[in-house]
Amino acid sequence: MKISTKGRYGLTIMIELAKHYGEGPIPLRKIAAEKELSEAYLEQLVSPLRNAGLVKSVRGAYGGYMLSKTPAEITAADVIRVLEGPIQPVEGIENEEAPQRELWLRIRDAVKNVLDTTSLEDLAKYTDNNVHDGYMFYI
16 A cells, blocks of 8 residues: 555644644645645645544634644544545455465554554654654555
């Protein structure tokens, strides 16, 4: 399973909103400027997040977006599923032979577990200082 820029940038939006949770609406132009991303692209991504009930928008001069739930209540899986669809490393798993099917199912379950148990609160607390030398994870 490859996470596209939709999932990555959507998660960026949500992490930034989590960092500023309780401070009121945050304009996407602020996130776009800080992260050097296209504001127009972020606008496209925030629409399905709003439709899914993960964010709400506030209009006006001091408008922007804010999380509709606490950062602890929204998982990385919630965001990825909205923007990328089902979490599945291989399509047509049911047609695979038993050994391969078991492998793909174990990989899917491991990825789902990580995404389902990682909240926006967890990600918002993470800083570059939390990096541990010697550990590299690939999925």
